[in-house]
Amino acid sequence: TIVAAAEAYFSASRRLSGLRALVTSGPTHEAIDPVRYIANRSSGRQGHAIAAELARQGAEVTLVSGPVTLPDPPGVNTLHVNSAREMLQACEGALPVDIAICAAAVSDWRASEEAGQKIKKDGKEPPALKLCENPDILARLSASGAKRPRLVIGFAAETSDIAEQAAAKRQRKGCDWILANDVSAESGTFGGPDNRIILIDDQGQEDWPRSSKDAVAQRLAARIAQAFDRPHRQDETPADD
Amino acid sequence: TIVAAAEAYFSASRRLSGLRALVTSGPTHEAIDPVRYIANRSSGRQGHAIAAELARQGAEVTLVSGPVTLPDPPGVNTLHVNSAREMLQACEGALPVDIAICAAAVSDWRASEEAGQKIKKDGKEPPALKLCENPDILARLSASGAKRPRLVIGFAAETSDIAEQAAAKRQRKGCDWILANDVSAESGTFGGPDNRIILIDDQGQEDWPRSSKDAVAQRLAARIAQAFDRPHRQDETPADD
Numbered sequence: 001t002i003v004a005a006a007e008a009y010f011s012a013s014r015r016l017s018g019l020r021a022l023v024t025s026g027p028t029h030e031a032i033d034p035v036r037y038i039a040n041r042s043s044g045r046q047g048h049a050i051a052a053e054l055a056r057q058g059a060e061v062t063l064v065s066g067p068v069t070l071p072d073p074p075g076v077n078t079l080h081v082n083s084a085r086e087m088l089q090a091c092e093g094a095l096p097v098d099i100a101i102c103a104a105a106v107s108d109w110r111a112s113e114e115a116g117q118k119i120k121k122d123g124k125e126p127p128a129l130k131l132c133e134n135p136d137i138l139a140r141l142s143a144s145g146a147k148r149p150r151l152v153i154g155f156a157a158e159t160s161d162i163a164e165q166a167a168a169k170r171q172r173k174g175c176d177w178i179l180a181n182d183v184s185a186e187s188g189t190f191g192g193p194d195n196r197i198i199l200i201d202d203q204g205q206e207d208w209p210r211s212s213k214d215a216v217a218q219r220l221a222a223r224i225a226q227a228f229d230r231p232h233r234q235d236e237t238p239a240d241d
Numbered sequence: 242t243i244v245a246a247a248e249a250y251f252s253a254s255r256r257l258s259g260l261r262a263l264v265t266s267g268p269t270h271e272a273i274d275p276v277r278y279i280a281n282r283s284s285g286r287q288g289h290a291i292a293a294e295l296a297r298q299g300a301e302v303t304l305v306s307g308p309v310t311l312p313d314p315p316g317v318n319t320l321h322v323n324s325a326r327e328m329l330q331a332c333e334g335a336l337p338v339d340i341a342i343c344a345a346a347v348s349d350w351r352a353s354e355e356a357g358q359k360i361k362k363d364g365k366e367p368p369a370l371k372l373c374e375n376p377d378i379l380a381r382l383s384a385s386g387a388k389r390p391r392l393v394i395g396f397a398a399e400t401s402d403i404a405e406q407a408a409a410k411r412q413r414k415g416c417d418w419i420l421a422n423d424v425s426a427e428s429g430t431f432g433g434p435d436n437r438i439i440l441i442d443d444q445g446q447e448d449w450p451r452s453s454k455d456a457v458a459q460r461l462a463a464r465i466a467q468a469f470d471r472p473h474r475q476d477e478t479p480a481d482d
Binding site for chain 1: 270273275276277278279280281282310346348349350358359362366367368369370371372373374398399400401424425
């Protein structure tokens, strides 16, 4: 029957049941004044696809999403935030988790002072916008002490020297894996359906072929299951053991 | 019949036929680098509603829209742009028109230099973002010489002293009417369904009651028809003439 087939399909693929996962997704919006903000071109598609896939594989997923136009993924506890500071707070509130995946394109900077009123043109030269650094969510989760997730995964959105930049980022942040992708305008990654990933871990570099963001999510979920020693099918008994 | 009723409805309301209108709508996005940009909270709902209503009333409408998630209004020639400079170019290309309505929330400023590569955090203090002034589309259309539209209408998005700021803006820009609205966070105007308008013209100030953006568009279209001496119904013959 269709029901039995669906049950078999879901139970066969629920390789992550019992694990808790935190996923961030989308851009952040950093207010300059009540009207203006700094944003970036992340659509949230990759992060949302990962959250949906982990949930489908049985994980208990909290998704912390910046402003996107995507629907909340089914079966995922989705929290909506705007700024990097709000995103950090929501992430810390979601700990402890087994897996943290930082797919959001968090703004590195915000305006040092958010104006309470709309900043007016007054006929003079525009003021330089003073910026200050936002909290680094990936680094914070990677260094969260006793609450540190067992597996912390970051993304690196690069426009040049992708693998080198990503390997350096992995070291700097203290995370376990980095999934690097090319977000140059030519690549069509931001906002587009496809992604080409280079995975960096302590073993080195893995090049994944260009594929849909859903396929990237499936491949990542499989690799996570492998890292947690989850068998390919829960109902499979290894022949020799 | 339904067809006849629909025809009567449309012909009765086509008070602007034969007129050409240009409407701008939505925010602009001003690139900082290939990934980041400065944006604002305009949804484009008011500008799109105006374009749709003017077209419904028989005007030949060109809509120049910044990045929005709204569908193109039916019966409207819609041009899509990102930045203020692209918007100005599209507007100038649409001239001559009889009516220009600048409802877009054009970014006053852009980054002085757009970086070709993603700007990296390098562990130092973030750099101040140097800004320069964008072209002023409303002022340019108001001062376009022989091609000046007969009626130029601007919007003023204010968070305080709304009528005073708007009257000053009307003088400064050289436009004919200003529709001022309150975009403070409390007002819910940006992104929301409603709007409260104060219209400023050479006669003074008119306060419109809070209403839907569609109703604002209808009221504005009626006031434009009045300004162009269009009768309330095209099939009506004035009793004394």
